[in-house]
Amino acid sequence: MKYSRQRDLILKTLQENAIHPTAEAVYSILKKIEPTISLATVYRNLNLLADNGIITRINGLDGFMRFDHNTHNHYHFICSKCNKVYDVDYEIAPDLAIKLTNKTGFIVESCQISFKGICKDCKKLTQN
Numbered sequence: 001m002k003y004s005r006q007r008d009l010i011l012k013t014l015q016e017n018a019i020h021p022t023a024e025a026v027y028s029i030l031k032k033i034e035p036t037i038s039l040a041t042v043y044r045n046l047n048l049l050a051d052n053g054i055i056t057r058i059n060g061l062d063g064f065m066r067f068d069h070n071t072h073n074h075y076h077f078i079c080s081k082c083n084k085v086y087d088v089d090y091e092i093a094p095d096l097a098i099k100l101t102n103k104t105g106f107i108v109e110s111c112q113i114s115f116k117g118i119c120k121d122c123k124k125l126t127q128n
């Protein structure tokens with residue numbers, strides 16, 4: 001991949017907004033600091049970064065394609081109030097894939113596990 005300043009900006013934006021944004025969300029953050037950038041450019045570069053294994057695409061959390069700067073094994077928690085997607089440490093259940101293999105004989109290559117509920121911030125709001 002050839003270096004591109006805009007792609008670098010897109011990656012930085014994703015890293016600084018670790019809420020698993022959609023391409024549209026990345027675009028709306030970016031256009032404040034880079035007014036000339038287009039949504040098509042954001043899309044193209046996010047997909048390129050994902051194709052190169054630098055970031056991960058997440059599908060099927062809430063019907064939107066989201067992007068994740070974290071390429072390590074981890075689980076997700078999606079808040080049904082604010083729709084933010086949080087990372088959940090893989091260490092809470094590191095043996096899940098092993099258990100699955102033991103039980104079924106299937107070989108796990110990757111997993112996308114997500115929990116749904118109310119995040120800490122939203123829980124605070126409802127308590128007040």
Ligand SMILES: [Zn+2]
Pocket residue numbers: 079080081082083084118119120121122123
């Ligand atoms: Zn929330």
Ligand SMILES: [Zn+2]
Pocket residue numbers: 020068070074075076086087
């Ligand atoms: Zn994640």
